[in-house]
Amino acid sequence: PGTVVGSLNEDVLVAVGRLPGGGETVIGRSATLAPGGKGANQAAAAGLLGPGVHMVGRVGEDPAGDRQLAALASSRVDVSGVHRTPGVPTGSATIPVEEGTGENLIVVVPGANAELTPDDVDVDPVHRADVLLLQLEVPMDTVYAAAAAAGGRVVLTPAPPQPLPEELLALVDVLVPNEHELVQLTGATAGARTPVELVALARSIFGPVVVVTLGARGALVVRRDGSPALLQPPPPVTAVDTTGAGDCFCGALAQALATDRDLPAAVRFAVTAAALSTTGPGARGALPDAEAVEALLPR
Ligand code: ADP
Known part of the structure; x- marks a missing residue:
């Protein structure tokens, strides 16, 4: 089993013909609510891939909170560790999306996510998880406390990117940045990078194994034992x-690690699950089950 400590948000997706500039008003064509938040998205992906997934987080005592709990429960996630904070709204992300280009803007209101405390994460599902999944959409001291309380392996997505204290990195087993987050974390200048350059950036980070996700190019595994870096491409989708x-990649990686796959096999599983998740709309519109991933696994 795996546990996710992190954010639950309600996404408000607004279709616009053109993104607004500063001070400008544009008329949207539609607004759609969707369950979101990096933490809850990871939990939903893991839950659909296997049993025993717990979510620890906070929502408000509002209808948006009800919707986030219901959405997670329908993805087979145990939500008994999600608490409700009175007087604070459920976290939200308002996202105008430009039709045609898919370009977007994102305004996040953390709401109840900002109220998740170190005490909230000193709980059984954290102590007992084979794999604990963390991101950075809840307070840093809570992320640290969760890593410190973890009984199993710790997987951290450093998003949204911010400086990571060495005390935290020392508790992390696998760090999973995307290319943009890796560049930000290492203070490198932005711009396209070859795999060889990305490996060098990953090796410059103190501590854990680094798995860099590279979109359509798959994922790069950089270990500390002197073994060569490994690039795992996705199946064609x-x-x-x-x-x-x-x-989805992180949720799948955690499920695979929790079921004793070794790291290269777990990354193969995660790359395949994440590739499948891109074949439908939104963050949770095409999350695969385990059979669908197995059927497409590169041999
Ligand atoms: P993020 O969503 O954080 O930006 P990435 O874009 O790196 O992360 O994607 C994560 C994973 O999703 C990739 O490692 C890959 O497995 C899968 N993926 C993303 N985009 C594509 C794509 N266009 N085709 C196939 N797989 C993809």
Whole structure:
């Protein structure tokens, strides 16, 4: 079993003909609510891939909170560790998406996610998880406390990117940045990078194994035992919406590690699950089950 400590958000997706500039008003064509938050997206992906997934987090005492709990429960996630904070809204992300280009803007209101405390994470599902999944959409001291309380392996998605204290990195077994997050974390200048350059950046980070997700190119595994870096490409899929692909990757990686796959096999599983998740709309519109992933696994 695996546990996710992290954010639950309600995404408000607004279709616009053109993104607004500063001070400008544009008329949207539609607004759609969707369950979101990096933590909850990772939990939903893991839950659909196997049993025993717990979510630890906070929502408000509002209808948006009800919707986030119901959405997670329908993805087979145990939500008994999600608490409700009175007087604070459930976290939200308002996302105008430009029709045609898919370009977007994102405004996040953390709401109840900002109220998750170190005490909230000193609980059985954290102590007992084979794999604990963390991201950075809840307070850093809570992320640290969760890593410190973990009984099993710790997987951290460093998003949204921010400086990582060495005390935290020392508790992390696998760090999973995307290319953009890796560049930010290492203070490198932005721009296209070859796999060889990415490996060098990953090796410059103190501590854990680094698995860099590279979109349509798959994922790069950089270990500390002197073994060569490994690039795992995804199986061929027709991607229609890559929102949340990284979150599906992490949920799948945790499930695979919890079922005793070794790291290369777990990354193969995660790359395949994440590729499948891009074949439908939104962060959770095409999350695969285990049979679908197995059927497409590169041999
Ligand atoms: P993020 O969602 O954090 O930006 P990435 O874009 O790196 O993360 O995607 C995470 C994973 O999703 C990749 O490692 C890959 O397995 C899968 N993926 C993403 N985009 C595509 C794509 N266009 N085709 C196939 N797989 C994809």
